Amino acid sequence: MTDQVLNINEMFETIQGEGVYTGVPAIFVRLQGCPVGCPWCDTKHTWTLDENLIDSVDAVINKSEESERFFGISDLGLLALFEQQGYNAKHVVITGGEPCMYDLTGITELLHERGFTSQIETSGTFEAKCAQQTWVTVSPKVNMKGGYDVLTSALQRANEIKHPIAMQKHVDELDALLAGIDLTDKVVCLQPISQQARATELAIKTCIDRNWRLSLQTHKYVGIA
Ligand code: SF4
Numbered sequence: 001m002t003d004q005v006l007n008i009n010e011m012f013e014t015i016q017g018e019g020v021y022t023g024v025p026a027i028f029v030r031l032q033g034c035p036v037g038c039p040w041c042d043t044k045h046t047w048t049l050d051e052n053l054i055d056s057v058d059a060v061i062n063k064s065e066e067s068e069r070f071f072g073i074s075d076l077g078l079l080a081l082f083e084q085q086g087y088n089a090k091h092v093v094i095t096g097g098e099p100c101m102y103d104l105t106g107i108t109e110l111l112h113e114r115g116f117t118s119q120i121e122t123s124g125t126f127e128a129k130c131a132q133q134t135w136v137t138v139s140p141k142v143n144m145k146g147g148y149d150v151l152t153s154a155l156q157r158a159n160e161i162k163h164p165i166a167m168q169k170h171v172d173e174l175d176a177l178l179a180g181i182d183l184t185d186k187v188v189c190l191q192p193i194s195q196q197a198r199a200t201e202l203a204i205k206t207c208i209d210r211n212w213r214l215s216l217q218t219h220k221y222v223g224i225a
Contacts, residue, residue: 004103005072007032009046011061013087017219019137019162019189021119025089027082028225032070034098036123037145046097057081075107079114093119100126100154108134124154135159140177155181162189162215166199171206189215 010030016022033049034041041047045066055069063069073081092111094104100122108118108131118134123141125148130136138158140150155161155178163174171190178188190207192199195217207214219225 004106005074006078006102006107007049007070007072008060008078009043009068009070009097010063010066011081011085012225013085013089014225015219016091016093016119017217017224018191019215020160020187020213021091021093021135022215022218024091026091026093026119027087027089028093028095029078030095031097031099031102032068033101034096034123035101035146036098036125036141036148038123038141039145043097061085075110078107079110090115091117091119093121095121098123098126100128102129104128104130104134122154123148124150124158127151127153128157137162139163140174142173142177150177152181158186160187160189162191164191164193165203165206166193166196168202171202188212191215191217195220 008029009032011028013025013027016024016026030043030046032046034047045068048068053068053070055071057071060069060071099120104120111118112131112133118131119137120128120130120134121137121139122128124138125141128136136158137160138154139162140155142150161178163170165171190203190212192203203214206212
């Protein structure tokens with residue numbers, strides 16, 4: 001366990017919609033803070049870590065729309081909060097923001113001790129510090145405004161590499177990034193951007209050619225968070 005505070009922007013129970021864990025009931029914990037700067041980011045409200053944005057646990061968990069407000073909590077406090085909320089899911093997805101700005105060793109080890117499985121969704125621009133059993137999903141963010149490189153060590157640690165694609169250039173980018181990475185024990189998932197028909201067609205074809213996995217954002221098809 002660490003005495004690090006986890007700053008949480010959102011927490012809710014749902015179904016994992018993407019990647020290898022698609023369909024699995026999960027508690028999503030969205031951490032505050034990200035310097036990566038993807039222009040199309042759909043969680044820009046998590047970028048700023050400013051103590052003036054700290055709010056109460058109740059206010060953050062029950063907020064009805066996205067906001068920059070967050071609360072800080074310890075590893076043990078978070079587990080107690082899961083219980084208090086009456087969550088049933090036994091899979092915990094730590095996302096962001098960029099969750100690997102935090103040392104997640106303490107919380108992920110605690111989760112596994114308590115019978116949960118854990119997953120981290122990261123951009124690959126920070127080292128993933130977590131339990132050995134944690135499933136690490138890297139969606140590599142290359143050449144973004146923040147100027148962070150995708151780390152080879154993050155790609156090596158990844159269990160799953162999930163890449164959004166719309167055109168062949170995105171597949172080529174991924175190939176360049178993965179050159180020299182041993183993919184033997186990893187799952188590579190291609191995810192068509194915005195459910196576009198051409199992107200889906202390209203993803204299907206490439207997955208079949210390479211024996212990769214197709215990741216559909218199923219939560220968007222069924223209209224859940
Ligand atoms: S890494 Fe994720 S949270 Fe950060 S800017 Fe990119 S998409 Fe947004």
